[in-house]
Every structure is written in structure tokens, then in C-alpha cells.
Amino acid sequence: GGPCGRWYYFKKFDCWAQYAYRINGPYLFHSVLYSEKDTATLRQSSVNNLGRRASHGCVRLSVEDAKWIYNNCPAGTTVKVY
Secondary structure (H helix, E strand, C coil), X not given: CEEEEEEEEEHHHCEEEEEEEEEECCEEEEECEECXXXXXXXXXXXXXXCCXXXXXXXXXXXXXXXXXXXXXXXXXXXXXXX
């Protein structure tokens, strides 16, 4: 695992997220979703679903929290999901 990019594109779902950090395989920590690689295109439904099961396995976070993980957890950081 480790940082994947400031902006990350999900081809299958045609959307973007900020501060993607790979946990393992296809699973990431990442910010709420955007329609384009532009903060003005925030998908409000993504924000509304924070804290609910609304992803395909990733851990969706606020931009601030995703940025903190991206900037403070070096590649290889152990992640335990409960």
C-alpha cells in the first residue's frame, strides 16, 4: 500500500477522488467523489453518504482526512480494517 495520486480516476464509475492511498489490491482510502478532476464538481451525494456503506470496498473520507493519510502515512504502513 501507499499513496496513489493527488487525483485518482475510477474508470469503471467515471469519477474522480482526491488523495488516494492504496490499502491493498483495488481497495483505497480516498476523498469524496467528483465528476471531473476539479473541486467544483463535487458530488454532493458522496458527501451525504459519508459514514454509510456506499462504496465498492474503498474507505471514502472527507478531503481533510484523506489528505492527512496521504501526507502522513508512508508506503507500507500497516492498516487494520475491522
